[in-house]
Amino acid sequence: MLLHMAEFDGPLTSDALAGMMQTNPVVIRRILxxxxxxxxxxxxxxxxxxxxxxxxxxxxxLYDIHLALGAPGVLALGHRTEAPGCLVEQAVNSAMGEAFDAAEALLLSQFQQITLASLSRDFHQRLDQRGITQQALSEAAHMRNCSDGDD
Amino acid sequence: MLLHMAEFDGPLTSDALAGMMQTNPVVIRRILxxxxxxxxxxxxxxxxxxxxxxxxxxxxxLYDIHLALGAPGVLALGHRTEAPGCLVEQAVNSAMGEAFDAAEALLLSQFQQITLASLSRDFHQRLDQRGITQQALSEAAHMRNCSDGDD
DNA sequence: TTTCATGTAACTTACATTATTACATGAAAT
DNA sequence: ATTTCATGTAATAATGTAAGTTACATGAAA
Known part of the structure; x- marks a missing residue:
């Protein structure tokens, strides 16, 4: 969504963004x-x-965005209990916790390397490959970028 | 749950396991x-x-168990669309996909290093630290291990 | 003063997970 | 044989979370 905003010259309304993202304006406002x-x-x-x-x-x-979104949990497999009395669960949580932390650390460190600028460059490369001229960076062009595909 | 079964000498019923895991016997059967x-x-x-x-x-x-459970998705942050027409989404998916794959690979490689035996050793170490004698590895002891805590 | 757009609270829908019920199947005890 | 116990499985219900929707207040520009 931020990349869409980056391409557009001027402010974008929640309605316009909701159209691009195929969701509801209020959802857009909540996120933004x-x-x-x-x-x-x-x-x-x-x-x-x-x-x-x-x-x-x-x-x-992407890391900045992740934090701004409230740093939601990155891993789907979670420990249930925070401080379980069960010693078996403690042992499992301990071992899995280390593995989780390492994986999450790796993921977030990679997020720190990915800037909106790098994503934007990749996007424009794909635009060129598709053979669309740079002339029209208007909202109409955005709509086309998002609906020209096979979905 | 497998570690509980490892400690117990003899078969454990779905009912008994459901009691330990605080869930329903049918859920146990489905998983097992x-x-x-x-x-x-x-x-x-x-x-x-x-x-x-x-x-x-x-x-x-843990990797074996992960596979046996159907190798559910490990990462909570997912791409929505598989092959989106939107070039912006394509660029984002591409970048995030690489990061996800690396993080998931790391996590699963660590799962391969964690055996039930190593978890069992850790469990028994915690048992010793808590000062419970080894004498009673019966179901009663199991129940105690799981309810003796502060939960 | 009207129109437009965000700011939020409250509520509804939708979805996925988990839990429950019900009953069939098979094995051991009596 | 028949009862009891335990799994096997389908069908249904309950639950929790995220997303969508409605409604209306606030503020800014036409």
């Missing part, structure tokens, strides 16, 4: 409200209002 | 049915029936 708290986006009310990126593409990583 | 297909456990009907480990503790790793 979190990102705004971390200074990633900026919003304006009223006529000509909407959402706008607040930072340079080079300075925002 | 999957493990049985991979040869990890064995079941017997009727009087004196129940569930029993089918393999040596040294020869079973």
């Amino acid at each position: 409200a979190g990102l705004r708290k971390e200074g990633l986006v900026h919003s304006e009310k009223g006529h000509g209002g909407g959402w706008r990126l607040a930072k340079d593409l080079e300075s925002v990583t | 049915a999957g493990l049985r297909k991979e040869g990890l456990v064995h079941s017997e009907k009727g009087h004196g029936g129940g569930w029993r480990l089918a393999k040596d503790l040294e020869s079973v790793t």
Whole structure:
């Protein structure tokens, strides 16, 4: 979504973004409200209002976004109990916890390497390969980018 | 659950296991049915029936169990669409996919290092630290191990 | 003053997981 | 043989979480 905002010149409304992301405007607002708290986006009310990126593409990583989204759990396999009385469970949690921590650390360290700028470059490369000219970086072009595929 | 079975001398019924795991007997059967297909456990009907480990503790790793459970997704953050038309989404999926694959590979490689035997050793170490004698490795002892804590 | 857009709370829907019920199958004890 | 016990499995219900929706307040520009 941030990349879509990056391509568009001017603010994008929750409605427009909801159309791109195929979801509800309120869902967009909920998500972007979190990102705004971390200074990633900026919003304006009223006529000509909407959402706008607040930072340079080079300075925002997937890790920043992850944190801004509340650092949700990355691993689907979870320990049930935090401090179980069962010693068997303690042993299992201990061993799996180490493995989980290592995997999560690796994932997040990679997130820190992925900037919005790098993703944007990749996106434009794919655009060129598809043979679409750079002329129209308008909302219409965005819509096309998102619906031109096979879905 | 397999470690509980390892400690107990003789077959354990779904009911007994459900008590230990604080869930329903049918849930136990469903799970263990999957493990049985991979040869990890064995079941017997009727009087004196129940569930029993089918393999040596040294020869079973968390990875084996993971596979036997159907190799469920390990990562909670997922791509929505498999082959999206949106080029932005393609770029994001590509970058995140690499990070995910690396993290998952690391986690599973660690699972391969963790055997039931190693977990059992850790468990017995914790038992000793708690000062419980080895004398009673009966079901009663199991129940105590699981309820003696602070939960 | 109207229109547009965000800000939020409250509520509803949808989905996946887990739990439960019910009953069939098979094995051992009586 | 028949009763008892335990798994095997399908069908259904309950639960919890995420997503979607409605409604309305707030603020800004036309």
